[in-house]
Amino acid sequence: MHIVIMGCGRVGSALAQTLEQQGHTVAVIDQDPTAFRRLGSGFGGRRVTGVGFDQDTLREAGIEEAGAFAAVSSGDNSNIIAARVAREMFGIENVAARIYDPRRAEVYQRLGIPTVATVRWTADQMLRRLLPSGAEPLWRDPTGGVQLAEVHASTAWVGQRISRLQEETGVRVAFLTRLGEAVLPSSQTVLQEGDLVHVMMRTDDIEKVEASFAEGPEEESGH
Numbered sequence: 001m002h003i004v005i006m007g008c009g010r011v012g013s014a015l016a017q018t019l020e021q022q023g024h025t026v027a028v029i030d031q032d033p034t035a036f037r038r039l040g041s042g043f044g045g046r047r048v049t050g051v052g053f054d055q056d057t058l059r060e061a062g063i064e065e066a067g068a069f070a071a072v073s074s075g076d077n078s079n080i081i082a083a084r085v086a087r088e089m090f091g092i093e094n095v096a097a098r099i100y101d102p103r104r105a106e107v108y109q110r111l112g113i114p115t116v117a118t119v120r121w122t123a124d125q126m127l128r129r130l131l132p133s134g135a136e137p138l139w140r141d142p143t144g145g146v147q148l149a150e151v152h153a154s155t156a157w158v159g160q161r162i163s164r165l166q167e168e169t170g171v172r173v174a175f176l177t178r179l180g181e182a183v184l185p186s187s188q189t190v191l192q193e194g195d196l197v198h199v200m201m202r203t204d205d206i207e208k209v210e211a212s213f214a215e216g217p218e219e220e221s222g223h
Contacts, residue, residue: 006052156216
């Protein structure tokens with residue numbers, strides 16, 4: 001996958017190097033050309049000097065063939081504008097923005113942009129949002145038969161009740177992470193865009209569950 005990163009500070013450079021090591025192609029945008037020194041001489045991706053929410057700059061970075069976009073510059077406003085441009089102008093589905101002001105997180109999440117607050121930031125969290133797929137195990141019982149995992153849910157599940165998700169996938173939803181906070185859902189809770197779904201399931205069922213979460217709800221008969 002090609003991934004575009006705005007911001008070549010400590011976070012952006014670490015993310016770029018990790019993604020490249022995983023076999024992805026990477027382009028990094030920064031207004032300050034000296035910031036690219038952080039990438040080191042071994043970095044094989046593109047270095048683009050410019051403003052990360054400028055459409056020409058984004059095109060130069062290969063946004064049109066990108067599968068994901070990360071906005072991790074030092075400015076909250078720049079990050080959210082760039083993330084929205086990537087999502088709305090170029091149709092990039094996997095977009096994540098880092099923010100410093102946690103009070104703004106809720107506003108951004110409502111715009112459909114997953115945010116990672118600096119306080120909770122880890123490379124793993126950002127990678128999870130850029131490359132959402134499958135299940136990430138968080139805990140296993142001593143026998144290994146049951147596990148708690150974060151499973152990536154297709155946007156097709158947005159607007160569906162937790163009860164339907166459980167019924168069709170065979171899991172128990174343990175909790176959701178919504179706007180950076182853990183939520184204990186009821187069967188009537190409706191899945192919102194940006195929700196991270198944490199489920200209990202049988203370890204043997206993991207491939208079936210991943211497929212059901214990726215495909216979305218089954219077609220209802222009579223429609």
